[in-house]
Amino acid sequence: MSIYIQAAAQISSQEPLSDAWFTNPKRYTERHVRSIDPDYKDFISPIEARRMGKILKRALATSWTVVRKTGIEQPDAIITGTGLGCIENTEKFLSAMVRDKEMYLQPSFFMQSTHNTISSQIALHLKCNKYNSTYTQQGISFESGLFDTYLQFKLGKINTALVAGHDEMTPEYFILLDKINYWKKGKVNETILRKSNSIGSFAGESSSCFLLENKKTAQSICELKAVDLFFNPTQQRIKQAIEDMLLKNNLKINDIDIVMTGISGDCNNDCVYRENIFPLFSATPIAWYKHIFGESFTACGLGMYTAMLALQANKLPVDYLYNKISPIEGIKNILIYNHFKNKNHSLILLSSC
Amino acid sequence: MNEDIVVTGMGIITGLGYGKKQTLEALRLQHSGIGKNNYLQTIHADYPVSEVKMSDNEMRNFLKIPSEKIITRTPLLGIMALNEAINEARFDKNEARKIAFINGTTVGGMEKSEQYYPEFINTEHYIENHDCGSSSEAIAEYFGNFDMITTISTACSSAANAIVLGANLLKTERVDVAIVGGTECLSKFHLNGFNTLMILDKAACRPFDATRTGLNLGEGAAYLVLEKASDAQQRNIKPLCKLSGYANTCDAYHQTASSPDGQGAYLAMQNALYESQLKPEDIDYINAHGTGTENNDLSEGTAIMRIFKDTIPPVSSTKPFTGHTTSAAGSVESIISILALQHDFIPANLNFNHPMPELSFQPVKENITKKLQHVLTNSFGFGGNDTTCIFSKIE
Numbered sequence: 001m002s003i004y005i006q007a008a009a010q011i012s013s014q015e016p017l018s019d020a021w022f023t024n025p026k027r028y029t030e031r032h033v034r035s036i037d038p039d040y041k042d043f044i045s046p047i048e049a050r051r052m053g054k055i056l057k058r059a060l061a062t063s064w065t066v067v068r069k070t071g072i073e074q075p076d077a078i079i080t081g082t083g084l085g086c087i088e089n090t091e092k093f094l095s096a097m098v099r100d101k102e103m104y105l106q107p108s109f110f111m112q113s114t115h116n117t118i119s120s121q122i123a124l125h126l127k128c129n130k131y132n133s134t135y136t137q138q139g140i141s142f143e144s145g146l147f148d149t150y151l152q153f154k155l156g157k158i159n160t161a162l163v164a165g166h167d168e169m170t171p172e173y174f175i176l177l178d179k180i181n182y183w184k185k186g187k188v189n190e191t192i193l194r195k196s197n198s199i200g201s202f203a204g205e206s207s208s209c210f211l212l213e214n215k216k217t218a219q220s221i222c223e224l225k226a227v228d229l230f231f232n233p234t235q236q237r238i239k240q241a242i243e244d245m246l247l248k249n250n251l252k253i254n255d256i257d258i259v260m261t262g263i264s265g266d267c268n269n270d271c272v273y274r275e276n277i278f279p280l281f282s283a284t285p286i287a288w289y290k291h292i293f294g295e296s297f298t299a300c301g302l303g304m305y306t307a308m309l310a311l312q313a314n315k316l317p318v319d320y321l322y323n324k325i326s327p328i329e330g331i332k333n334i335l336i337y338n339h340f341k342n343k344n345h346s347l348i349l350l351s352s353c
Numbered sequence: 354m355n356e357d358i359v360v361t362g363m364g365i366i367t368g369l370g371y372g373k374k375q376t377l378e379a380l381r382l383q384h385s386g387i388g389k390n391n392y393l394q395t396i397h398a399d400y401p402v403s404e405v406k407m408s409d410n411e412m413r414n415f416l417k418i419p420s421e422k423i424i425t426r427t428p429l430l431g432i433m434a435l436n437e438a439i440n441e442a443r444f445d446k447n448e449a450r451k452i453a454f455i456n457g458t459t460v461g462g463m464e465k466s467e468q469y470y471p472e473f474i475n476t477e478h479y480i481e482n483h484d485c486g487s488s489s490e491a492i493a494e495y496f497g498n499f500d501m502i503t504t505i506s507t508a509c510s511s512a513a514n515a516i517v518l519g520a521n522l523l524k525t526e527r528v529d530v531a532i533v534g535g536t537e538c539l540s541k542f543h544l545n546g547f548n549t550l551m552i553l554d555k556a557a558c559r560p561f562d563a564t565r566t567g568l569n570l571g572e573g574a575a576y577l578v579l580e581k582a583s584d585a586q587q588r589n590i591k592p593l594c595k596l597s598g599y600a601n602t603c604d605a606y607h608q609t610a611s612s613p614d615g616q617g618a619y620l621a622m623q624n625a626l627y628e629s630q631l632k633p634e635d636i637d638y639i640n641a642h643g644t645g646t647e648n649n650d651l652s653e654g655t656a657i658m659r660i661f662k663d664t665i666p667p668v669s670s671t672k673p674f675t676g677h678t679t680s681a682a683g684s685v686e687s688i689i690s691i692l693a694l695q696h697d698f699i700p701a702n703l704n705f706n707h708p709m710p711e712l713s714f715q716p717v718k719e720n721i722t723k724k725l726q727h728v729l730t731n732s733f734g735f736g737g738n739d740t741t742c743i744f745s746k747i748e
Binding site for chain 1: 395396397454459463466467470478480481484485486487489490493494497499500501502503504505506507508514518521522524525527541542545546548549550601602603604605606607608609616617620734735736737738
């Protein structure tokens with residue numbers, strides 16, 4: 001049983017609903033970079049769009065894009081990962097409630113505040129009655145949803161799935177997270193992030209959406225070989241998990257052409273990759289993406305997107321290369337490794353097809 | 354893997370009390386946990402709620418959590434329930450078996466966020482406790498030794514979907530044990546949210562009653578320990594029951610309302626029956642979602658009629674006992690269903706007096722003693738996230 005990515009779409013700090021940015025990504029120096037929104041009128045009626053927060057519009061636009069590309073209008077599963085859910089609406093309801101002391105509240109912000117609003121709005125748009133779920137586990141929210149999908153494919157429960165990761169970063173939440181040192185204190189650029197000698201990264205937003213199918217077609221972009229999650233693993237546990245994953249897929253360490261990491265410029269975050277990955281993959285190109293997209297709870301979805309493009313294009317632009325080892329021609333296997341505060345860790349294995 | 358998934362431990366805390374014993378006793382005596390709020394601070398004190406009758410500090414003391422440790426009520430409830438479940442399953446938490454913790458929650462640390470929002474002045478540590486994932490992490494870290502954890506947030510079906518993921522994890526053999534369920538404390542946020550939707554009742558809720566006008570909120574946590582039948586046997590543990598079927602579907606009708614024909618609910622029950630290889634007439638008891646809102650009970654009742662036709666088994670909603678425990682409801686009501694199964698009785702649908710003219714059946718008015726083999730429980734959430742689980746006695 002194999003799983004293929006048949007179509008993908010993203011909205012981020014890069015050109016939305018496009019892959020053109022891959023070879024020349026935009027760079028930012030602000031601490032808070034918001035996504036570039038496309039024109040939503042191709043996906044949502046203006047009346048509907050007025051009532052929707054940004055995250056829902058992005059979710060619907062990316063979903064419709066992959067559905068239209070594949071013609072799969074009734075995926076067997078719709079699964080979203082989101083660290084904060086519809087935080088913009090949550091804040092609106094919460095601040096009105098606090099300000100007006102629980103009086104004069106309107107239902108609209110509450111109705112679209114729960115995390116599962118995203119998956120259910122997608123189902124509503126597609127009129128899809130099938131499996132529908134939402135995962136929220138901080139920095140591995142996207143991978144949690146992908147993991148559920150992977151298990152269901154393995155069990156033969158589904159043939160197709162729409163899997164997505166969505167997070168917005170409102171100015172208010174940016175400030176809150178700034179108080180607890182999520183973000184660097186001055187301007188950021190690649191040099192500073194690469195040095196990784198202070199805590200914090202910079203804030204981004206992420207929307208990525210993938211249509212998966214258990215059938216290889218002319219459209220297939222790459223294969224999703226494995227997904228796994230780990231809680232508070234020891235270094236030994238991660239090493240063993242990587243080796244097990246490779247073994248199950250008949251691969252060895254040197255078959256991995258690129259390790260795509262969640263290195264973000266935050267010294268506490270990055271040292272985990274140095275300890276868990278660098279010794280094991282000492283001769284392998286190490287890549288990163290959070291210096292392009294910024295940090296967000298579902299940034300790993302954009303990491304998988306970038307890895308997918310590298311497999312498709314059979315090249316990795318130098319913009320994404322973290323160490324000095326360039327991938328040689330013929331990129332076949334990419335291991336994506338991400339963790340959140342060294343507590344929850346995730347592994348994803350993508351291969352060319 | 355075609356092997357049975359069995360339940361080897363359960364833990365619960367709700368307005369009915371702490372633990373299965375107190376829960377069962379309250380059900381038997383038909384004592385509801387619903388009453389006046391004591392811990393939740395709100396101007397809407399005229400809405401009855403089912404609170405867990407312990408303060409945060411009492412739970413901290415019970416669990417020996419030091420006062421300097423930052424922890425909110427949702428994970429405290431979770432740890433209480435998980436404690437009981439793990440004790441019953443009798444496994445050494447330090448043994449080498451791989452254990453997953455799958456938690457359902459939506460409120461997360463909101464009850465503290467709403468106290469300190471928007472400034473979080475001098476309470477910055479609560480910022481990191483706001484999101485749902487951090488609640489699961491706090492629970493998991495109290496026990497340690499989980500190989501993986503994650504959090505499901507599908508509103509009021511979250512805990513039921515945790516059961517679904519846990520079963521899939523066991524079937525793929527990713528883990529040896531899956532501890533699954535949900536936890537949710539009362540918060541001003543969702544009390545006010547439900548209030549704006551005009552679905553709260555100022556009187557005790559009356560599911561499936563023609564005069565019903567809304568739900569009563571509750572809080573609680575409940576977890577089930579799932580493992581393969583052969584593993585339980587090897588450990589010499591007698592399973593409590595088996596999970597014979599489960600299904601997750603989406604109503605895809607409206608963000609906060611259920612469809613008139615109950616299509617999502619219909620498909621969830623039908624798919625769960627299909628997976629369990631049972632026929633509708635095999636089901637001995639339906640623990641309904643039955644919130645007491647006009648919309649849910651009509652939609653769910655219609656779906657039950659469509660599936661069970663002329664052989665509708667006894668139906669009750671136990672929300673008049675526990676209140677609607679939202680994200681925890683799926684596991685709270687699974688445990689109530691399993692207690693019913695173990696003790697061969699059907700808990701009453703309290704406060705029912707007036708049949709709904711639209712429905713061909715009436716819920717169970719008083720507790721019934723009855724041999725039970727298969728019980729079905731429904732959990733439905735906003736966004737049309739509908740999930741059904743079926744539990745069966747082991748022959």
